[in-house]
Amino acid sequence: MDRDALTAALAADPARAALVLDFDGVLARIGDDPAASALEPGTAAVLTELAQHLGVVAVLSGRPLAFLRQRVDVRGVALHGSYGVQWREGDEDRVLEEVGRWQPAVDTAAGALRAAFGDTDGVHVEDKGIAVAVHWRRAPEQEQAVAAVVAELVAGTGLRAEPGKLVVELRPPLEQDKGTALRRIAAGLGTVVYAGDDRGDLPALRVARELGGHAVVVEHGRETDPELLEVAEVVLQGTDEVTLWLTGLRDALTAGTGAGEAMMQP
Numbered sequence: 088m089d090r091d092a093l094t095a096a097l098a099a100d101p102a103r104a105a106l107v108l109d110f111d112g113v114l115a116r117i118g119d120d121p122a123a124s125a126l127e128p129g130t131a132a133v134l135t136e137l138a139q140h141l142g143v144v145a146v147l148s149g150r151p152l153a154f155l156r157q158r159v160d161v162r163g164v165a166l167h168g169s170y171g172v173q174w175r176e177g178d179e180d181r182v183l184e185e186v187g188r189w190q191p192a193v194d195t196a197a198g199a200l201r202a203a204f205g206d207t208d209g210v211h212v213e214d215k216g217i218a219v220a221v222h223w224r225r226a227p228e229q230e231q232a233v234a235a236v237v238a239e240l241v242a243g244t245g246l247r248a249e250p251g252k253l254v255v256e257l258r259p260p261l262e263q264d265k266g267t268a269l270r271r272i273a274a275g276l277g278t279v280v281y282a283g284d285d286r287g288d289l290p291a292l293r294v295a296r297e298l299g300g301h302a303v304v305v306e307h308g309r310e311t312d313p314e315l316l317e318v319a320e321v322v323l324q325g326t327d328e329v330t331l332w333l334t335g336l337r338d339a340l341t342a343g344t345g346a347g348e349a350m351m352q353p
């Protein structure tokens with residue numbers, strides 16, 4: 088399958104189609120500073136138009152919902168944060184109830200990670216509210232030290248370790264992941280397309296295929312886990328190719344309507 092076939096699958100019955108996208112590495116390029124991630128230029132405008140034509144356009148991310156609300160302030164785009172345990176409903180932020188009882192464990196883990204790595208150059212502890220992540224992108228030599236502390240914390244707190252690109256997150260050990268979230272988002276719809284780039288996207292990529300939809304993997308060279316490429320039906324090269332695909336999809340959906348021209352310079 089290629090980009091055009093993917094576009095055709097969504098355009099066949101757009102009102103019943105779901106386009107669900109990961110944030111980091113798909114809509115935002117990967118960089119050194121997790122706090123600096125932002126939508127690629129022009130993407131907000133394209134997503135706005137896609138949301139007017141497709142049944143569902145959603146962002147499903149490991150990022151907290153509060154972060155997504157700041158970075159993806161796009162009318163019509165549904166937001167699902169923290170691997171789908173947080174979402175926006177009307178004017179309210181919602182979170183799965185069972186998450187709350189893990190907050191003391193998350194706070195303990197966050198404190199321990201700050202104590203262990205707060206003074207370590209290049210290691211960044213990311214407070215995600217209902218989870219905590221530790222990054223070593225700027226200090227690759229610290230990977231083993233991080234792994235050792237995280238293993239102790241998993242054993243001591245019962246939290247679950249969620250590995251990603253040069254990061255590991257400690258989060259509540261619920262039977263919830265991007266796959267269970269995608270099933271909820273896609274319920275009752277026709278064609279489902281999910282695009283992701285990291286290990287946390289694997290459950291959603293598999294569910295997309297199980298539902299008869301399509302799994303899109305965004306490749307970032309050697310940082311791409313080979314397991315993702317095994318699940319992929321379409322592989323896009325980095326966020327630049329995502330931008331081209333979304334622009335082409337917008338053009339296909341708006342063809343003949345007079346909308347969509349000159350909205351985005353890829």
Ligand SMILES: O=P(O)(O)OC[C@H]1O[C@H](O[C@H]2O[C@H](CO)[C@@H](O)[C@H](O)[C@H]2O)[C@H](O)[C@@H](O)[C@@H]1O
Nearest residue numbers: 110111117118119120121148149224252253254
């Ligand atoms: O589910 P996602 O939207 O893909 O979020 C996954 C994690 O993304 C962020 O980390 C990654 O992107 C950073 C910015 O480019 C990069 O510096 C880091 O190395 C990557 O792992 C985010 O910081 C995590 O909280 C997300 O879980």
